[in-house]
Amino acid sequence: MTVDSWRLRIQHKTGFDYAGPASSSYNEARMWPRNDARQAVLDARVEVWPPARTYRYEDYWGTVVTAFDVHAPHDAMTVTATSTVETLPPGDLLDASEGCSWEALTQPESVDRWYELILPTKRTGLDDELSGIAADIKAAHATPHAAALAVCEFVRGEVTYQPGATGVQSDAMHAWQQRKGVCQDISHLTVGMLREMGMPARYVSGYLHPRPSAAIGESVVGQSHAWVEWWVGRWTAFDATNGVPVGERHVVVGRGREYGDVPPLKGVYAGPKSTGQGVEVTITRLR
Structure with missing residues (x-):
C-alpha cells in the first residue's frame, strides 16, 4: 500500500511594534513543530531580531518552547520560525461505533x-x-x-x-x-x-x-x-x-x-505600549 506523504516548508513570521524604544523584553515562542506519529520534523530553526541568545525546552504539555530575552533598546521585535515537516494522511480512522464506551x-x-x-x-x-x-x-x-x-x-x-x-x-x-x-x-x-x-x-x-x-x-x-x-x-x-x-x-x-497553553508568541517588556502585532505564514509543498 502506498502512503502519500507530503513535505511542507513553513515560514512563520510574527512580532511586535512599539510606540517607542522598549528597554528589555522576555519572551517565549511556541512555533517549533513536534515530532509525532504522523509527522516528522526534518529541520527547524527560530531566529530573533534584534539578535538574542535563545534556549529551547519542552513545556509541561510537551510543546517545544524557544525562550529569549532582549536587553538592547528596540522599537520592534520579530521572530521567524522556519521548518520542514513530513506529514501523513489521516490513516486508521475509527468508525463512529468504535472506541471506548x-x-x-x-x-x-x-x-x-x-x-x-x-x-x-x-x-x-x-x-x-x-x-x-x-x-x-x-x-x-x-x-x-x-x-x-x-x-x-x-x-x-x-x-x-x-x-x-x-x-x-x-x-x-x-x-x-x-x-x-x-x-x-x-x-x-x-x-x-x-x-x-x-x-x-x-x-x-x-x-x-x-x-x-x-x-x-x-x-x-x-x-x-x-x-x-x-x-x-x-x-x-x-x-x-x-x-x-x-x-x-x-x-x-x-x-x-x-x-x-500554546500561544505562538508571548512575553513581557519594559517600555511604551505596543502598537500592533504582525503575523505572516507562508507554506510551500515540497513534494
Whole structure:
C-alpha cells in the first residue's frame, strides 16, 4: 500500500511594534513543530531580531518552547520560525461505533489520568444552554466517538467561520453568542462541549496548508490553525472548522487545554505600549 506523504516548508513570521524604544523584553515562542506519529520534523530553526541568545525546552504539555530575552533598546521585535515537516494522511480512522464506551470514561483510572483535560477553562466554559445541548447529543449517541463527531458537525453548522470576527482573548461563549468566529473559537467551543460530556479533549495549535490539491513548489499564504483531539481509548484528531480528519495538510506545533497553553508568541517588556502585532505564514509543498 502506498502512503502519500507530503513535505511542507513553513515560514512563520510574527512580532511586535512599539510606540517607542522598549528597554528589555522576555519572551517565549511556541512555533517549533513536534515530532509525532504522523509527522516528522526534518529541520527547524527560530531566529530573533534584534539578535538574542535563545534556549529551547519542552513545556509541561510537551510543546517545544524557544525562550529569549532582549536587553538592547528596540522599537520592534520579530521572530521567524522556519521548518520542514513530513506529514501523513489521516490513516486508521475509527468508525463512529468504535472506541471506548461511556462507562469506560467514568472509570477512576480514566478520570485520574485525564483530569486536567476534562475540566473547563476560561476559554472553554459553557452556559446552561450549551451544557443542555451537549447532554442531548451525548444521550443520542451510543459511543463517545460518535457523539464527538456529532459535536463537530453541530458546531460547524452553527458557528460561521469568519476571519477577524474575534480576537485571541475571545472564548467559546463569545463565538457562540455571535454565531461566528475563527478556528480558535470553533475549537474552544468543540472542546468545551466534549468535556461537558466527560470526554477528555485537548486544543491543538499548528498550521494548515489551505489547498487540498496543492501544487508542488508553489508558496502560498498559509494559516496558523487550531483543531481538536479527544480520547476514546486513543487520541483522535479532527479539524472541526473544516469538517475533516487531520491529515497531510496539518502540522502540529502544540497541545494543551486551550489557546492560553500554546500561544505562538508571548512575553513581557519594559517600555511604551505596543502598537500592533504582525503575523505572516507562508507554506510551500515540497513534494
